[in-house]
Amino acid sequence: MYQIPRGTRDFLPEQAARFRRLEEIAVALASQYGYGELRTPIFEYTELFARSVGESTDIVEKEMYTFQDRGERSLTLRPEGTAGVVRAFVENKLYNGPLPAKYYYFGPMFRYEKPQAGRYRQLWQFGVELFGAAGPRADVEVIALGWQYFQELGIKATLVLNSIGCRQCREEYKKALVAYLQGRKTCKLCADRLERNPLRVLDCKEESCQRELEEAPRISQYLCPQCREHFERVKSGLSALSIPFTQDDRLVRGLDYYNRTTFEYKTTELGSQDALGGGGRYDGLVELIGGPAVPAVGLALGIDRTELMDPPALRREPRRRGVWLVTMDPVTDEAIALAHPLRRQGVYLGYDLEGRSFKAQFKQADRNNCRWSLIIGPDDLSQGQAMLRDMETGEQRPLALENLVELVSQLEGVK
């Protein structure tokens, strides 16, 4: 028997509907904030992710689905959404349009990781990217959008905030960090990171490295005056909007392109998978990808985990709706022909396709949660009428065949 690939899943109708709702709410919210949809390919040239996400990140080092196509180009299934959006922004020269420019996306991402609850190899993200605004108000707007999403869904999330500074102050910090870590025992990978990208040591998974880091210098102590000012204004901006947050100067996040503001939405309800979403500012990335120096800030929210939180906004009471046609040979085709026009009126109409007994047909009506059963059997036809049965009360009454479609389509609960 064929099996679904590890870390992927089928969405059966009920869960697919929940996901669709999560997407609708996200799209409505993004539109309301002035973001337009930007769809990019599911795969890009590998080089794009290596450059933008960062060569020495976990994602690029060990989590990418990379393959060669028949033209021997190296392609990679997108592990995150920002790189593709930035590529499209640059390639389509969108920086020549009015700025700031705002885009959102919703779709699957791919990471080769060990699956567990709330962690998948094909995962869904909703993200927004805001280009061309360098000031802290842009950071605040993006953070507020994500915050509102969880609020609307009724999910309890907390916001964690940090600033990792700009290129200049990070250089200072790097030096201090390297000086501190030199001579201390780190894992093999971190010894290498220490040379290539010392900041990555901060979120090393090895316990020994984490222990060594407890006393390490903190980035917050090395922010330059401009970065410090920016950070302060982001914080006061959030406070002005009554968005609560905590500060955590260990929050560096797993991608290289961030600078200044980084943030994460967290939960305590999913165990180890506590990050519902996150983002930050990435001022140098557009330039790195070949565009002009356009500042940017964005976020990405994990939809799988959001759904796992069982958002109250998704809970709906099942209600009976629609009409089930009950009929019998030899008049089955005639009855279907009479009822079928209801579908053109937007009515939910169902009927048995296998010539089952009356009893079985009523059972199907019930199981399909129909509000009404419309009975058009040989006896009814010969009397020029149909019978209408209310599946909630069991009451039944005759209906004239002449204006059947009109009568039925005006009943309550048929759509």
Added chain:
RNA sequence: GUGGGUGUAGCUCAGCUGGUUAGAGCACCAGAUUGUGGCUCUGGGGGCCGGGGGUUCGAAUCCCUCUUCUCGCACCA
């Protein structure tokens, strides 16, 4: 990256120390009710007991091995 658990019907699981044709509940289909759902009763279909190898007269059960799914920790969405 690391540590556990698990695999028997579509689903949830039972099957004690190896012993005939492998069971239950739910679900499905049918009948009781030859034109009436939700309740009840009766019957029915459906299993290479995850794969391979071994021990044995005999393996779902014991041993080895591969594998699947899943959960925790770390990190991330």
